[in-house]
Amino acid sequence: MSAVDVPVALLGYGTVGSAVHRLLDEGADEIERSTGHRLRVVRALVRDPARERRHGAPEGLLTDDFALIRDDSDVGLVAEVMGGLEPTGSYVLELLRRGTPVVTANKQLVARSGPELFAAAAEGGVQLRFEASVCAAIPVIKLLRESLVVTNVHRVLGIVNGTTNFVLGEMEAGRGYADALVEAQRLGFAEADPTEDVTGLDAAAKMAILATVAFGTRVPVDWIEVSGIDAVRDEHVAAARALDMRVKLVGEAVLVDDRVGVRVQPAFVDAHHPLAAVEGAFNAVMLQGDAIRELTLEGPGAGGLETASAVVADMVSVLGTGSGGFLSRDPVWRSLERLPAGELPSPHYLRLEVEDRAGVLARLAQELANEGVSVARLVQQPGDGHAVLHVVTHEAPAGRVQAALQAIRALPEARRRAAALPVVSSRGVAELGWA
Ligand code: NAP
Ligand code: HSE
Numbered sequence: 001m002s003a004v005d006v007p008v009a010l011l012g013y014g015t016v017g018s019a020v021h022r023l024l025d026e027g028a029d030e031i032e033r034s035t036g037h038r039l040r041v042v043r044a045l046v047r048d049p050a051r052e053r054r055h056g057a058p059e060g061l062l063t064d065d066f067a068l069i070r071d072d073s074d075v076g077l078v079a080e081v082m083g084g085l086e087p088t089g090s091y092v093l094e095l096l097r098r099g100t101p102v103v104t105a106n107k108q109l110v111a112r113s114g115p116e117l118f119a120a121a122a123e124g125g126v127q128l129r130f131e132a133s134v135c136a137a138i139p140v141i142k143l144l145r146e147s148l149v150v151t152n153v154h155r156v157l158g159i160v161n162g163t164t165n166f167v168l169g170e171m172e173a174g175r176g177y178a179d180a181l182v183e184a185q186r187l188g189f190a191e192a193d194p195t196e197d198v199t200g201l202d203a204a205a206k207m208a209i210l211a212t213v214a215f216g217t218r219v220p221v222d223w224i225e226v227s228g229i230d231a232v233r234d235e236h237v238a239a240a241r242a243l244d245m246r247v248k249l250v251g252e253a254v255l256v257d258d259r260v261g262v263r264v265q266p267a268f269v270d271a272h273h274p275l276a277a278v279e280g281a282f283n284a285v286m287l288q289g290d291a292i293r294e295l296t297l298e299g300p301g302a303g304g305l306e307t308a309s310a311v312v313a314d315m316v317s318v319l320g321t322g323s324g325g326f327l328s329r330d331p332v333w334r335s336l337e338r339l340p341a342g343e344l345p346s347p348h349y350l351r352l353e354v355e356d357r358a359g360v361l362a363r364l365a366q367e368l369a370n371e372g373v374s375v376a377r378l379v380q381q382p383g384d385g386h387a388v389l390h391v392v393t394h395e396a397p398a399g400r401v402q403a404a405l406q407a408i409r410a411l412p413e414a415r416r417r418a419a420a421l422p423v424v425s426s427r428g429v430a431e432l433g434w435a
Contacts, residue, residue: 003038006319009069011091012082013044013062015188016105016132018055019308020079027312035319043069045082045091066091070098077318079311080104081132083192089113096120096128103314105132105307108196111205111221114212127318132310134206135160135283138299139310142317144213144287151289153214154255157424160206162281162302163190163197164229164249169279171237172246189281189302200228200264203251211253211262214287217336219253225263225341225398232266236421239351239390242379242434244271248278250424254344261339263398268349270425270432274298342399347376347423349392350401352408353415356387360413364389367411371404372396379434386415392423392432 008024010017021041024031032038041061049062066087069075078095082088083106092102092109097120104110110117110130121128131141135158144153159165163184170180181198184190196202204224211219229249240247250267253260269276274296278284283301288294300306354360361380368375368391377392393401405420425432 003032003036006037006039006076007042007074008039008077008079008315009072009075010041010044011069011078011080011088013046013057014081015304016307016311017044017081018053018057019304020081020311023305023308023312031316035316037319039077039315042075043072045069070094075100077315078102079315080106081311085109085112092117093120096124096126099124099126101126101128101318103129103132103311103318105311107133107202107205107209111208115218129314129318130209131314132307134209135285135299135301136162136303137306137309138283138285138297138301139313140210140285140297141213143297148287148289148292151291153287153289155288156210156214156253156285157275158210158251158285159248159275159278159283160210160251160285160301161197161203161249162283162300163194164203165278165283165301166281168229168232168247168249171234184281187281188304198228198230200226200249203249203264207251207253207262207264210285211260214253215255215260215336217260217334219260219262223260223262223338225265227265229266235351236419239349240268243268243349243390243392243432245269245423246271246276248275250275250422252344254339256339259337259339261341261344263341263344266421268421268423270423270427272427273424275424342402343397345395345397347393347395347425348401348420349390349423350405350418350420352389352391352418353383354387354389355413355415356382356385363411363413364408367407368393368404370407371400373400373404376430377432377434390434398422
């Protein structure tokens with residue numbers, strides 16, 4: 001039987017787009033064998049078709065005119081790999097409403113405009129898939145929606161940004177922050193605007209998508225408490241090493257009493273925890289649920305070919321499944337409230353620099369006690385007329401720790417700005433040592 005010919009268009013032909021083209025060409029026979037469809041890239045939208053490109057492009061493929069793609073009724077599938085919110089969002093909406101299925105790698109677009117996009121897909125009677133928007137090559141969206149649908153996942157913990165994980169690893173090895181970031185850009189891991197990576201906005205969009213899919217309720221990006229690795233200093237990396245921990249940018253989403261809490265923050269991760277072993281631009285996602293207890297996925301979280309593998313997998317899924325596909329049926333959704341950010345509990349590491357004289361430690365301890373924050377470990381290092389205190393607390397709500405920190409900063413004995421980072425450990429903080 002002859003294969004069904006499917007002309008495909010790409011919105012974007014950069015790091016990911018050119019790799020999608022390559023994988024579709026190289027995998028055409030295999031895709032035909034498994035789906036009966038022959039995918040053929042016929043057009044790719046770029047800003048500047050004349051620009052010299054690292055990966056090259058066949059004559060006549062590139063265009064800067066979206067209408068050529070939109071109005072080509074032969075195009076049966078579109079991959080959006082150009083990024084940004086506009087004009088990208090308008091293009092995707094138009095395609096979906098006209099009945100063209102779309103797959104996308106754009107986490108900001110899905111996280112911020114998901115409801116509108118899925119409504120347009122329903123209107124057009126087609127699928128919108130977005131596996132590549134979260135953790136590149138790791139098939140976590142498919143797993144959550146198809147394999148874990150009755151598992152009642154209540155916690156998602158992950159390293160979901162490859163660039164920052166790469167940069168932090170390089171910093172541990174003694175390389176400078178700026179130098180490591182340039183290298184991440186050169187390797188194709190970073191966003192077009194890398195401030196999205198280092199300020200945590202990229203990870204926040206991915207955590208919004210993960211929480212939405214895992215908990216079956218829409219989680220807007222602005223519910224998420226975000227801080228990035230731009231606040232991480234060499235002294236934090238050194239203190240983490242002394243505690244047998246590593247500094248990682250960690251995303252956490254939890255369901256507590258039918259309320260949703262999500263945060264993205266640099267954290268101290270216990271060296272014995274699975275997330276501590278995630279190196280370079282790899283990502284990992286730990287899912288905790290009733291039936292599965294705990295499951296961890298790890299794999300490439302950034303890079304052209306790695307991301308393209310998920311884009312192509314979504315294309316194959318669109319061909320292999322009919323109708324509107326998952327996430328298009330609103331009635332299965334529930335509506336949950338946001339858990340106030342300050343109520344998210346975890347142990348914390350605190351670095352405090354204070355005057356080294358009688359009574360100061362007691363005042364610090366009192367401020368922590370006032371907020372109900374209990375100390376699990378305390379190490380004091382003498383400085384030049386001052387003392388550096390490294391404190392690891394028992395589990396406490398983030399808001400109470402921050403309130404204690406504010407009070408400590410206001411003490412006349414406080415020296416440099418005190419800092420607090422959550423600790424990720426399954427060992428129990430009382431077990432931790434200090435090298
Ligand atoms: P990229 O290398 O900068 O490529 C972007 C492409 O889109 C370029 O071909 C660019 O055209 C085109 N483009 C951008 N804005 C356009 C506009 N307004 N009109 C027409 N064309 C436009 O970016 P990328 O790294 O491939 O990333 C693409 C998407 O994949 C983003 O949403 C990103 O978040 C996502 N993603 C990337 C990775 C990764 O590791 N790189 C991983 C997962 C997800 P020109 O070539 O003419 O500049
Ligand atoms: N810039 C992103 C990262 C690409 O570094 O994780 C993958 O989404």
